[in-house]
Amino acid sequence: MIKLKGGKVYDPSNGIDGRVMDLYIEDGRLADPATAGRIDRVLDLAGRIIMPGGIDIHTHIGGGKVNIARMLLAEDHASNPVAPDMLMRSGSGSIAPSSFVTGYRYAEMGYTSCFEPAMMPVNARQSHLEMADTPMLDTGAYVLLGSDDFLLRLLQRNKDPQLVNDYVAWTIQATRAMGVKVVNPGGINAFKFNQRKLDLDESNRHYGLTPRAILSALLDALDAIGVPHPLHVHACNLGVPGNYRTTLNTIASAEGRPVHLTHVQFHSYGQEGDRKFSSAAAQVAEAVNLNPNLSIDVGQVMFGQTVTASADTMMQHRGHVHAHPNKWVCMDIECDAGCGVVPFRYRDKNFVNALQWCIGLEIFLLVNDPWRVFMTTDHPNGAPFTFYPHLIRLLMDRSFRNDMLGTINRDAAGASVLSSIDREYSLYEIAIITRAAPARSLGLRDLGHLGIGAIADITVYRPDDNLEAMFGKPEYVFKHGEPCVRDGKVCAIPATSTHVVEPEYDPGIEKSLKHYFDRYMTMSLENFKISRDELEGYNQHSLLVHDCRL
Amino acid sequence: MASVDNVTCPFCSLLCDDLTLRAQKNQLSVSANACRLARQGFSAPQPASKASIKGVPATTGQAVRAAAALMQKSRKPLIGGLGTDVNGIRAALQLAEKTDAALLHSQESQSLHNLKALQARGGITATLAEVKNRADVIIFIGNNVCGNYPRFIERFINAPHTLFAGQHRKLAYMGRPGRTELNGCDGHEPVVISGQGDEIAENLALLRALLSDGQLLDFGNIPAAKARKLEKVADLVRDAKYGVLVWNPAALPEDQADMVIGSAQDLLRDLNAKQRFAGLSLGGSNGGASWQCVATWQTGFPAAVDFNGGYPSGGGVHPADVDSLLWISGFTEAAPPALEVPTVILSPYRAGASDADVYIPTGVPGIDHAGTLFRTDGVISLPLKKLRESGAPAAAAVIGQVLSHITGAAG
Numbered sequence: 024m025i026k027l028k029g030g031k032v033y034d035p036s037n038g039i040d041g042r043v044m045d046l047y048i049e050d051g052r053l054a055d056p057a058t059a060g061r062i063d064r065v066l067d068l069a070g071r072i073i074m075p076g077g078i079d080i081h082t083h084i085g086g087g088k089v090n091i092a093r094m095l096l097a098e099d100h101a102s103n104p105v106a107p108d109m110l111m112r113s114g115s116g117s118i119a120p121s122s123f124v125t126g127y128r129y130a131e132m133g134y135t136s137c138f139e140p141a142m143m144p145v146n147a148r149q150s151h152l153e154m155a156d157t158p159m160l161d162t163g164a165y166v167l168l169g170s171d172d173f174l175l176r177l178l179q180r181n182k183d184p185q186l187v188n189d190y191v192a193w194t195i196q197a198t199r200a201m202g203v204k205v206v207n208p209g210g211i212n213a214f215k216f217n218q219r220k221l222d223l224d225e226s227n228r229h230y231g232l233t234p235r236a237i238l239s240a241l242l243d244a245l246d247a248i249g250v251p252h253p254l255h256v257h258a259c260n261l262g263v264p265g266n267y268r269t270t271l272n273t274i275a276s277a278e279g280r281p282v283h284l285t286h287v288q289f290h291s292y293g294q295e296g297d298r299k300f301s302s303a304a305a306q307v308a309e310a311v312n313l314n315p316n317l318s319i320d321v322g323q324v325m326f327g328q329t330v331t332a333s334a335d336t337m338m339q340h341r342g343h344v345h346a347h348p349n350k351w352v353c354m355d356i357e358c359d360a361g362c363g364v365v366p367f368r369y370r371d372k373n374f375v376n377a378l379q380w381c382i383g384l385e386i387f388l389l390v391n392d393p394w395r396v397f398m399t400t401d402h403p404n405g406a407p408f409t410f411y412p413h414l415i416r417l418l419m420d421r422s423f424r425n426d427m428l429g430t431i432n433r434d435a436a437g438a439s440v441l442s443s444i445d446r447e448y449s450l451y452e453i454a455i456i457t458r459a460a461p462a463r464s465l466g467l468r469d470l471g472h473l474g475i476g477a478i479a480d481i482t483v484y485r486p487d488d489n490l491e492a493m494f495g496k497p498e499y500v501f502k503h504g505e506p507c508v509r510d511g512k513v514c515a516i517p518a519t520s521t522h523v524v525e526p527e528y529d530p531g532i533e534k535s536l537k538h539y540f541d542r543y544m545t546m547s548l549e550n551f552k553i554s555r556d557e558l559e560g561y562n563q564h565s566l567l568v569h570d571c572r573l
Numbered sequence: 574m575a576s577v578d579n580v581t582c583p584f585c586s587l588l589c590d591d592l593t594l595r596a597q598k599n600q601l602s603v604s605a606n607a608c609r610l611a612r613q614g615f616s617a618p619q620p621a622s623k624a625s626i627k628g629v630p631a632t633t634g635q636a637v638r639a640a641a642a643l644m645q646k647s648r649k650p651l652i653g654g655l656g657t658d659v660n661g662i663r664a665a666l667q668l669a670e671k672t673d674a675a676l677l678h679s680q681e682s683q684s685l686h687n688l689k690a691l692q693a694r695g696g697i698t699a700t701l702a703e704v705k706n707r708a709d710v711i712i713f714i715g716n717n718v719c720g721n722y723p724r725f726i727e728r729f730i731n732a733p734h735t736l737f738a739g740q741h742r743k744l745a746y747m748g749r750p751g752r753t754e755l756n757g758c759d760g761h762e763p764v765v766i767s768g769q770g771d772e773i774a775e776n777l778a779l780l781r782a783l784l785s786d787g788q789l790l791d792f793g794n795i796p797a798a799k800a801r802k803l804e805k806v807a808d809l810v811r812d813a814k815y816g817v818l819v820w821n822p823a824a825l826p827e828d829q830a831d832m833v834i835g836s837a838q839d840l841l842r843d844l845n846a847k848q849r850f851a852g853l854s855l856g857g858s859n860g861g862a863s864w865q866c867v868a869t870w871q872t873g874f875p876a877a878v879d880f881n882g883g884y885p886s887g888g889g890v891h892p893a894d895v896d897s898l899l900w901i902s903g904f905t906e907a908a909p910p911a912l913e914v915p916t917v918i919l920s921p922y923r924a925g926a927s928d929a930d931v932y933i934p935t936g937v938p939g940i941d942h943a944g945t946l947f948r949t950d951g952v953i954s955l956p957l958k959k960l961r962e963s964g965a966p967a968a969a970a971v972i973g974q975v976l977s978h979i980t981g982a983a984g
Contacts, residue, residue, distance in 0.1 A: 087952050093869045097692050100873035104884040113670050113884050115873035122870045144702075148954045154660065154871045172706075215707060215815065219851045229737075232694065329762055340845065355851055356952055358736065364695070480754040518910040530876065542734040545701040547579040550955050552588045557956060 024049040030112050030483060033450050034075065034473035035459040040115075046073065047280060048479045051504035052083070062076035068483055071498060074454045075379035075471050076135025076480030077411075079460040081255075081285055081320050082402040084125050084157055085139040085164065086150035088332040088362045091352050092119040092403065093363060096330060110522040111513055112158075118329050119403050122156040124377065127408055127513050130159035133497040137556055139164040140255060140285065141334050142202055142329055145357040145546075147198035148553055151521065155561035159507060163253045163465075163522030165255050166198045169205035169237050170212035172358040173231045178240055183463035184247075185529070191244040192528035193536070197552040201465065201522050201569070204285075205241055206258055206334040209233035211361045215339035221337065223259055223272050234259050235276050242280045248526035249572035251466020253281035253318070258290050261338045265294040267303030274308070274310050274317055283464065286322025286382035287311075300375055304381045308389035311396070318464055319390070320397040323383035323414055326371040326408030326431075332364045332404065339363020369406070377435035387418055388444045393455040393465070410442045411457075412495035418448040419490050422453055466569050467522065479504035520567045521558060527571075560571065576604065581957050582941040583658075583904055584614035586858040586949035587701070587722050587730055589783045595858055599961040601940065603871040608723035608955050614904065619966040620921035620941060621934040625891065628927040635972065640899070640917045640931045641978035647897035649881060650674035651890065653909065656859045656920075657968045658957060659946030662867045663973035665728075665901065666878070674899075675879040678864045679907065680856070683822040686830040687854050688865075688876055690818035690838050697841040699851035700950040705729040706736040709741045710813035712806065714773065714837060717751030722949075726753055737815075745806045747776050748824070764809070769926045770826040776803065777836045781805045781910030785843060820856040855949050859904050862947040863954075868950055900925070903938050918969050 024312040027046040032039050041454050047054040047062075056062075073298045081326070083089045093116065100115040108114040114121030120128060124237070129137060137157075142150040142164035154162035168174055168191065177187055191203060209232055216229050225234050238256065238261040245254050248305040270290040274282075284290070287307060295301035311317055328347075333339050336353055343351040344364055352364040369376040383405070390396045398415075402408040415426045421444075428436050446457075462471020469477045487493035495509030507515045535547065540548040555566060581590040593605035593927050594615060601615045624636035631639070644650050652665050655678040668677050678684070689695060704711070711730065719725040730742065730895040744763035746754070766776050779795070782788075784807050797801075810816060822830050837852060844850040857865065869875040874887030898916045899911035909916055910926030917931040921941070926932035939957030944967065947954045 061707060090866060090870050092872055094688070094691060094865075094875045095695065097874070101887065104886060105671050105881075106884040112667075113880070114871065115885060121873040145702075145950075146952055147945075149866065149952070152867075152945070152954070156663070156871060188969075215703070218816075223694060227900055277595060326784075346695075350691075352691070353845070353953070355696045355699045355707075356704045357700045357851075358706055359702075360698045541704070543736050545705060545728070546588075546955060547590050549579045550581060 024056060024530040026062045026065045026070070026159040028065050028067050030071045031072040032073045032473060033454040035455045035474040036463065037474045044045070044471060048501065048504040051479055053473055053477045053479050054544055055476055066191055068074045068500045070486065072450065072484040072486055074197045074482050075473055076482050077133050077457050078461040078471055079134055079137045079399065080139045080397045080410065080464065081399045082137050082405070082408055083139060083141065083332055084137055084402070085153035085162065085383055086142055086336070088364060089119050090140065091132070091362065092330045092332045092364050095350060095352065095366060102363065110516060113132045113493055117409070118407050122153050123158055124572055126158035126160050130410070131212045131498055131511050131514060132509050133410055133484070133496060133500050134160065135480035135500065135502055136161040136573065137466070138162070138201060141165065141167050141206060142196050142198065142200060142307050143334065143356060143360045144165050144194055145359045145551070151199060151553065151558055154521070154563055155564050158516055158519065159502065160521060161567065163201035165202040165204040165252070167204050167206060167360050168206045169241060169471050170195060170210065172212065173229070174537070175209065175212060175232060178232055178236065179230045180348060184240070184243060186532065187240050187433050188244045188247045189528040189532035191241065192526040192531050195250065196525055196528070197397050199521065199523050199553050199558050201360060201524055202250055203241060203245055204257065205238065206257040206293045206360070207261065207337055208237040210234065210259060210337045213335055213342065214336070214361065216354050219337065219341065221353050222289045223269055223276065226391035235426065238276055239274070242277060242282060249250060250524055250526055251569065251571065254281045255285055257335060261289050261335055264292045264300045264340060267293055269308055269408065270307055271310050274314055277316060277317050281316050282319045285317045285320050286404065287386055288324065288379065288405065291382050292388060293511045296438060297341060298374055300378065302387035304387060305440065308386055311390045312392070313546040317532045318397070320399040321383050321386050322368050322375065322399055322401035322405045324379040324411045325400060325413065326369050326376070326380065327406070328366070328368045329403045329406055330364060330366045330457065332362070334360045334362055336361035336363045339365055341569045357545070371431045374435050377432035380431065381435060381439035381441050384417060384424070384441055385439065385444070388446045394460045396456055397464070412491045415453055416489070416491040419453065421445060421447050432559065468569070518565070520565045522567050522569060524569050524571055574763040577960060580960065581939060581946070581955045582614070583946055583957055584610040585722055586862050587724060587728070588726055588946060588948045588955045589728065590955050594960055595962055599963060601960055607656070610723055615713060615740035615940065617921065617937060619963045621923055622934055623836045624934060625932045627930055630835055630929050633891065633933060636931050636933045637974045637980055638876045640786055640933065641975045643897055643915050643917060643930060644672045644674070644899065644975065645979050647672070647718060647915070649895050650897045650899065651892060651895035652899045652901070653892070653908070654679050654901045655864050656904045658860065658946055659781060659863050659973070660967060660969035661901065661903065662860065662864055663782045663871070664969040666868065666871050667877070668797065668976055673880045673883065675877065675881060675895065676850065677877045677890045677892065678861050679859060681877055683856055684861055685876055686822040686834050687856065689831055690834045693835065694838055696838050697851050698950070699853055699950070700952050702730055703851065704817050705732050707738055707739070707815040708739055708817040708912065710809050712722070712745045712747060712816070713750065713754065714747045714818055714820040714833060715917060716749040716769065716819045716845050717804050718748065718824045718855065719754055720824065721858065722956055723753060725855070726730065730777045744811050745809055748773050751910055763801055764805045766799060770829055773825065774832045775837060776838065777833060778805055780806055781840050781843065784810060791814065795831065810850070813848065816850040818850070818852045819855065820852070823856065827940055833885045842866060843865070853950065857947070857949050857951070860946065862949055862951050866947050895898055902969055903935060921965060933971050934965055935968045935971055936963060938967065939964040943965040
């Protein structure tokens with residue numbers, strides 16, 4: 024047993040806010056010293072700050088989109104090579120780094136679990152293969168539904184909702200997913216029929232279905248099959264000035280059902296002012312505050328070169344005019360969904376980009392309940408995940424935030440309420456938005472907290488007035504109870520797992536699926552499915568199966 | 574006699590997975606949905622049972638140690654061919670990292686044409702199920718585009734059931750159609766603008782001009798018959814609900830391929846301003862599509878990767894510079910290129926084996942061991958089954974053994 028002695032513990036799930044206390048680790052879990060074995064090792068952590076390992080609820084780290092982004096970004100890879108050493112594999116890249124490098128960089132910031140938010144069903148095997156090659160992290164994925172022709176045909180024929188429930192549960196199991204995401208509901212499909220925009224109550228021309236109807240069906244299905252994480256929604260009209268109205272309508276359309284709206288920053292734009300682009304963060308944050316059924320992640324923008332990768336082909340194609348450098352990819356994929364990859368440079372002196380930066384921070388600071396707002400940059404869409412320590416400093420340090428505000432486009436700074444917001448996140452709140460809240464939302468009962476029995480994924484920071492430096496270089500990271508990072512450097516490669524849920528379904532659904540696959544798809548139903556054994560064989564991975572509500 | 578359904582065929586990058594295989598005493602035959610490549614590939618005899626060192630039979634252990642010694646002594650090894658599955662590629666990358674080797678797939682020169690276009694301007698593409706279910710207009714660019722993809726027409730153009738495309742697709746060829754294509758397009762009456770070499774590039778440029786401003790530019794004398802055909806193709810394009818351009822770098826003249834593919838992607842960019850049109854490239858057989866995907870996620874580089882600087886780089890690999898070769902050919906009986914350097918062969922086939930310094934028999938992925946391969950569209954990957962008990966190991970397993978004998982810092 025290891026004793027972590029005298030650290031200052033931030034464990035919001037257990038209501039512990041900076042209490043100096045000892046923690047005990049045995050067999051990879053937090054142990055009760057009264058009943059556990061002998062103490063083999065004591066680590067004196069007096070003065071250190073201890074939190075559960077970080078959990079990123081929305082980061083594009085595995086699957087077709089990010090790999091196509093990698094193919095496009097030859098320049099970034101050539102100028103950022105990473106050599107191997109005794110422990111670590113090689114790789115390259117700073118924007119969409121190669122898989123090994125992604126794992127090391129996350130761990131070196133104290134993260135221990137990451138969730139790929141947009142796994143296409145037909146691309147699930149690749150997503151899992153890539154995540155198996157992403158070391159240090161437990162991973163999981165939300166499977167993408169809502170523009171797939173199978174579901175839209177079901178809904179069009181207004182079949183028994185039980186069939187939809189069975190299809191959703193079957194897809195989660197067949198693709199080894201942790202939840203379900205919907206992207207521009209029905210819009211990726213509509214783009215294949217040459218529709219260029221689709222608001223919440225507009226109909227997909229072929230199916231006559233509105234995004235509202237598709238959302239509603241999926242919200243009901245996830246509730247019925249008991250998946251802990253609510254429907255993960257990338258709403259319509261991403262990036263369009265004035266889209267906050269669509270966002271507010273989308274929130275209302277949930278009618279109290281649990282829902283998660285993702286990268287809300289990209290969906291909180293007004294149309295005020297000379298440039299017809301303004302912040303609607305206040306309106307959206309107010310809606311979050313008023314709707315306890317709703318959680319969000321932000322998708323914060325940071326300045327510099329990045330690449331946007333999304334299944335939302337409709338909006339990515341529309342956004343290609345902003346591609347920097349001027350090369351972009353648009354793919355229609357397998358009657359399932361699509362993929363748009365557009366490199367982008369956010370510029371601090373550009374009015375729109377600077378205001379996007381403000382809008383993200385306004386949302387963080389205007390949403391009252393930290394349990395319902397999760398920290399993301401929507402890696403790599405708003406910025407690479409390596410900006411997290413910087414983002415934490417912006418949230419925790421008002422004077423630093425105002426200094427930064429003074430360097431961006433002056434009109435944007437003037438148009439934002441940011442300078443008038445006094446709020447500073449506390450360490451406790453940071454532990455909520457980066458650990459406890461994502462774990463609770465995902466139903467990870469033994470992660471994201473430090474109570475007895477929890478998996479011992481733990482991050483230890485050395486206090487520093489510069490919070491960016493502190494969060495950028497943890498003194499220790501423990502994965503399953505073993506140290507894997509020391510002073511911000513990887514010191515061991517732990518075994519990792521894949522998080523999944525296995526909701527129940529009536530196997531009868533496979534009959535209609537087999538008919539559909541045999542007629543229309545280009546692979547057999549049997550080969551589409553990923554078995555537990557196949558997944559565990561990718562990289563001596565183990566599966567962590569989380570409970571569904573009964 | 575055992576019969577197995579839903580077998581994925583690894584012998585071209587369409588990865589048809591509707592095959593039924595029968596096995597009799599480890600001899601396989603395809604009993605449903607065969608094509609010439611599947612018949613030939615699956616009927617291959619069992620891999621050789623014996624390794625050899627300079628043509629003399631050796632135990633696998635001896636051969637593995639000899640291969641490791643050879644790789645470790647080498648200052649600039651090349652891992653070539655890379656005809657293997659995802660796990661074989663992962664192992665090859667790890668070995669390259671440990672020995673500062675370069676890696677070069679056998680079809681690098683072809684895939685590079687697509688990559689150059691992608692890295693210069695991006696691309697607009699569709700996967701096979703989109704082509705099958707949505708495409709009402711299909712234009713083939715090149716000569717005998719589907720020649721090495723025997724079931725392309727049957728499965729995706731003449732499919733009996735589609736969600737949206739119906740039975741009346743309109744086809745055109747810019748280039749010379751192959752036999753399968755002509756036989757396969759009964760009732761479609763394709764427009765054919767045949768041409769070789771730079772004529773294909775020129776015809777594509779003319780089509781673009783026609784579509785952008787409605788008239789043929791004066792490129793010298795365009796014969797009236799050709800002009801009429803170009804007008805016809807332009808009409809097909811304009812009327813398409815969902816059109817697809819299909820090309821194949823191997824079906825384009827080497828010196829024209831960059832221009833043709835770039836021009837096709839430019840045309841797609843233009844067209845998608847107002848209508849939907851996508852591209853599909855056929856290629857990436859022999860593990861090529863898998864190599865591109867895995868190399869990209871592990872190293873960040875989608876083509877030849879060189880670890881000679883101590884880290885991966887993508888500047889290209891020159892076989893003439895290398896001083897040893899590890900050749901992997903799991904799907905075809907292809908001897909290694911004659912580089913006149915010490916050579917290790919990992920293959921089920923004995924081509925070149927007696928001349929090699931080391932030969933280690935490996936299984937055919939999808940026959941002798943299970944695995945995963947990526948399809949031509951680079952999006953779909955399919956599981957491969959183990960169909961017989963030959964005892965032949967996967968290339969990944971053999972490379973793993975070689976790695977265990979290599980000492981040193983990296984990896």
